[in-house]
Amino acid sequence: MLGACSSPSSSAKEQGKHISFLYNFSTNSLDPHVDSSYVPIRAGITETLVRLDEDNLTVAPWLAESWEGTDGQNWKIKLRDNVTFQNGKxxxxxxxxxxxxxxxxxxxxVKNALKIKSIQADGNTLQIxxxxxxxxxxxxxVNPNTSIIDVTETDVVNKPVGTGPFLLSSFTPGSKLEVKRYDGYxxxxxxxDGVTFAFNEDANARSLALRSGQVDIVYRPEIESLDTLNAEPGIKVESTSTFRVHQLTMNMERPALQDVNVRRAMDALIDRQKIVDTILLGHGEAATGPFLPSLPFAPTYEPSPLGADAAVDYLQQxxxxxxxGQMQKDGKPLQLTLLTYPARADLPLIAQVFQSDAKKIGIxxxxxxxxxPEDYMAANRDWDLATYSNLTAPRGDAxxxxxxxxxxxxxLNFSGAEDPKLTAIIDQLNRTVEPEKRAVLAERAADYVHDNVINSFVLHPSTIVAYNEEKVKNWITTRSEYYMITNKLDVM
Structure with missing residues (x-):
């Protein structure tokens, strides 16, 4: 049943100080430039030029020592001296x-995000x-897909060589990777001495693996198991608010969803607080927009009409x-395909609640x-709705x-949104420097998304991590979810 949760090999245990970490998303590729699970940076193999300071919501130096670009277009980046790749180069x-x-x-x-016209290298300085x-x-x-690797290495998919504190010793696609300390970090x-970074998408199996002592740290254990884990001697459970939102993505290319009133009906069907209370057992908060209310660019909204009656009213419009017993238009029933995925255990449950509530009004x-989900939604348009979880401010900015x-x-434009008014606001945001003006533009864009129900926002989940506190030392549950296996992590 445990699959990838099998105990670390005896050779792993014999190598000295070792931690076994169990993650909820698997990957078949460690190419940091395309891997959507961000495993190379999370496993401590790669690093980016800058990182997020999660306490201050600012960008902090990492492989880059400093930077300047007063006009917003010509950038000078000074790299750290004496950094080597894990092959010694x-x-x-x-x-x-x-x-x-x-x-x-x-x-x-990455190309669209960076908008780079040219890069010139002069020693340890970049002119971009x-x-x-x-x-x-x-x-x-900050994006993990901009991780710095030695591109002269031939097998980036299975053995990327980065600058992080751990170098890859083995990788079994879809199962686990073993990393060992890089002494020249x-x-x-x-x-x-080393870390086993394993994958298992079954939340119950992850919880059982921790309780049985097969692993030391579990990312997102089964929520229903939290009371049991808390009662176990030596196990600590941390629940931390993050920059994530669970949303109902609307495929705007589907005829039915091109009508804003149909989208409003879908939004009205979502009982957010009930989902937080029953599915997340309170480990989260209901969402009215993509951004946590505590963020400076998060708008506030008057409550919208919700529930079955409100949904029916919108559909009648x-x-x-x-x-x-069927919701129809021109003799055709309203039938929708809803995508979900098991790696985030609460999303299929949210889908089932939505399905049940929709059935009550004939949908x-x-x-x-x-x-x-990223690969499927990008390549296929044969769906109407999708439960999806997205980091909305992992870099401290909207x-x-x-x-x-x-x-x-x-x-991540899986809805197929292509609205000139919204695009213009985002383009203006991209050209604006002053934080106060950026916050105003971000709110304006979020308001436009909200008013037009381009996507629907369900809740902001907490990130839950459970670990053996009698062994693990210096674990930090980060809000960005990027930085996990670090050079500070230790055992007692």
Missing amino acids: PMTGDAVKASLDRAMTESIA VTTQPFPEFISEL WDGASPL AGYSLVN QVEIRQIDT GYYLNATYHPDGA
Whole structure:
């Protein structure tokens, strides 16, 4: 039953100080420039030029020591000295340029996000020119898909060579990877000898693996098991608010959903607080928009009409009526396909609640399970709705989510949104430097999404991590969900 939760090998245990970590998403590729699970950075193999300071919601130096770009288009980035890749080669300006060039070649999403026109390397300094004034350019370099690797290595998919505190020793696609300490790490070698980073999408199996002692840290254990885990001697459960939202993505290319009143009806059917209370057992908060209310650019809204009666009213405005128990228009029943995926255990449950509530007003919803939502939704348009979970401010700014999700060039624009008014607001945001003005534009964009129900926002889940507190030392549950296996992680 445990699958990838099998105990670390005896050789792993014999190598000294070791931690076994169990994650909820599997991956078949460790190419950091395209891997949507961000495993290389989470496992401590790769690093980016800058990182998010989660306490201050600012961008902090990492592989880059400093940067300047007062006009928002011409950027000078000073790299740290004495950084080496895990094969011993120095991290030079040329090597970083080659890595960024590869990231933009391999990923159209990275290319669109960075908007780089040219890169010139001079020793440990990069001169970068963007295609337009882009004040938030540096924050885009927080993206794990911009991780710096040695591109001269031949097998990036199975053995990327980065600058992080751990180098890859083995990788079994879809199952696990083993990493060991890189003694030449620029920020101080890890006290650990190695880490097993395993995958299992079954939340119950993850919880059982921790209780049985097969693993030391579990990311997102089964929520129903939290009371049991809390009662176990030596197990600590942490629940931390993050920059994530669970949303109902609307496929705007589907005829029925092109009517805003149909989208409003879908939104009205979502009983957010009930879902938080019953599915998340209170580990989250109901969402009215994509951003946590505590963020400075998060708008506040008057409550909208919700419930079955409100949904029926919206559908009647769209020309639908209930006939023989079916919601119909022009003799055709309203039938919807709803995508969901098991790696986030609460999403299929949310889908089932939505399906049940829709059935009560005569809407037939077919739930379709998929494995990799980003790949499926990008390649297929044979669906109407999707439960999806998205980081909305992992870089401390609204620009990432708005560009990725609602700009026509956005990597996560699965709704197919292409609204000139909204695009214009986002483009203006991209050109604006002053934080106060950016916050106003971000609110305006979020208001437009809200008023037009381009997507529907369900809840902000807490990130839950459980671990053996009698063994694990210096674990931090981060809000961005990027930084997990670090050189500070240790055992007692």
